[in-house]
Amino acid sequence: MALVEIKGLRKSFKDLEVLKGVSLTVEKGDIVALIGRSGSGKSTLLRCINGLEETQGGTIEVGERQISAKMAGLREYRQRVGIVFQQFNLFPHMNVEKNVTLAPVLTGKVSKAEARKLAEECLAKVGMLEKINAWPEQLSGGQQQRVAIARCLAMAPELMLFDEVTSALDPELVGEVLKVMEDMARQGMTMVLVTHEMSFARNVASKVVFMHQGKIWEEGTPEAVFGDPQTPELRAFISSTHH
Amino acid sequence: MRSFGSIDLLSFTTAFQYTVLLVIMALALGAPLALGFATMRISRFLPVRLLAAIVLQIMQGIPLLALLMFVYFGLPVFLGIRMPPLMAVVIAYTIYTAVFLGEIWRGGIEAIKRTQWEAGASLGISKLQQFRHVIAPQAFRIALPASVGFLVQLIKGTSLAAIVGFIELTRAGQLSAAATLQPLLVYSIIAAIYFAICFPLTLLSRKLEVRLHGSR
Structure with a gap:
């Protein structure tokens, strides 16, 4: 099917x-x-x-x-089902970690305590682990887009x-x-x-x-x-x- | 007739507390309503949007003074209830705050791109969560300078409550001026008190504005 x-x-x-x-x-x-x-x-x-x-x-x-x-x-x-947009659409008022973990935490996929680990895993997959504490405006377009992909991956689509x-x-x-x-x-x-x-x-x-x-x-x-x-x-x- | 003295300053102090009380109550009751009004203004449902737009047009077209008079003198006529001045002025300033602060916040909310709502939605979080975690924090930042500016307007606007006999700072000044026949001195002091409160707030508002634009 x-x-x-x-x-x-x-x-x-x-x-x-x-x-x-x-x-x-x-x-x-x-x-x-x-x-x-x-x-x-x-x-x-x-x-x-x-x-x-x-x-x-x-x-x-x-x-x-x-x-x-x-x-x-x-x-x-x-x-x-994850979707990644042309304009990244990261949340500018949250750092990279929070961008990635917001939805998983709000939907109860992970607890707040486990959230950091999930962010690390997903960011590692897109090669952005070292930017976990950065803010979207500090990143290049390519880096922002990789964070946006990690944000989707965090929901395990x-x-x-x-x-x-x-x-x-x-x-x-x-x-x-x-x-x-x-x-x-x-x-x-x-x-x-x-x-x-x-x-x-x-x-x-x-x-x-x-x-x-x-x-x-x-x-x-x-x-x-x-x-x-x-x-x-x-x-x-x-x-x-x-x- | 008596001369201006410590008794006048004492009455200003008391009356000033009522001014502050009025501002706090207008904010405490008006701010939640302002949030509701802002969401009505951007509602998906036309009748709700229309209702809010009509309310806004009416409120924008009526002087605050007239609103005060209507609540204090008019409502008893229509509804047959008498209300104490405090209640009347609190109702009037609550409505005033709800509408004008609500309109400022609506502007802030609408300044956030639709794609931010969409990004939240596509992650499977609820509309309320999108608003609470994604939109509101950004909108609040944008609307903060104008909100502080409104607060200054509100503080000065409470002086109109004197018209219905509510003894706040301005009314105390009127009474003192009448008793001492020294209006120039009295009103200079009253003006200085308003200025001492509002000027720092104005500075704060301007500072917030600069910070907001500086970080873009």
Whole structure:
């Protein structure tokens, strides 16, 4: 049974339909890369999976449970599904440790006494242990993003969503974040990511999904999608990213 | 007629305690209501938002003096209840504090980006926890200078309570001036007392503002 099963998903913002019947399956352990031009609906799809957007049609099932922005139990669901944002969205009034442990403590996952240990474990995974007492404003973008990933990991999610997590970073900081994500992929985390990093999609993803005009235009293994694109739209997109 | 003396200073001291009492009660009762009012102003439910907006418009359009007179003279007429001056002024200043402090706090809350709520929500913490742990501390920092500024307004504003016969600092001054026929001296002293309280607060407010912007 697939971990994520999306069928005929539709989503509009006022009169603008951004998802026009999207169906996608994510198996446990999959690394799914969503690629496409901006405005193609990739980020919206990701936000729908986290219940951040209300949808107008179709279904999203995660772990055989139907997901919607208004469902009861949305909170418990989100505790099992992490999302990392483009703009990091760390809590600026808390130090790194508190950022990581806030949700686990509030939801009763760990006691206050165990919180420090949990923060240390999660920060070690993203190579940020030595910054445990730092404040977000003292960190570079890449470091902030790694803390944001650690903050998700602290909830021990079974699925991680990444929404263009390297797009707001200076080019020289992109690598450190991608490396963390690669490590997570290697350890078997199920991941869905929206990315403009084509080499990452090519080398790490188990499945690449090309979105265009609110639809899934093409999908397959990285070799198939990048090596043998079937549609002119995908061909044009791939050649536009080759620089 | 008598000359200005220690008896006047003594009555100022007593009356000043009532000024302080009034400020403290207005804050103690008004601040929780202000928080409620601020959340009404940003509520997801249109009728709630609308109600708060109407209340705000009315309160912003009415002088504090008129509100005081309405509570003290008007409410007994409409409701048939007489109330002591203390109760009347406490009610009026509580409403005043709730609305204006609430509006300051609403501004602080709305200054926090929506993505902060979202980051909290995506971690699976409740709306209340998002507000309590993520939004409120940041909003409070932003709203603090303006809140202290409001406190200064409130302290000076309590002088209006004299109009309904509540003996606070200004009213004591009026009585003393009438008895001694030395209004210039009396009101200079009264003014100096207000200034001595409000000036440090104004400085504090400005300092907080600088610190807030300095750390950005």
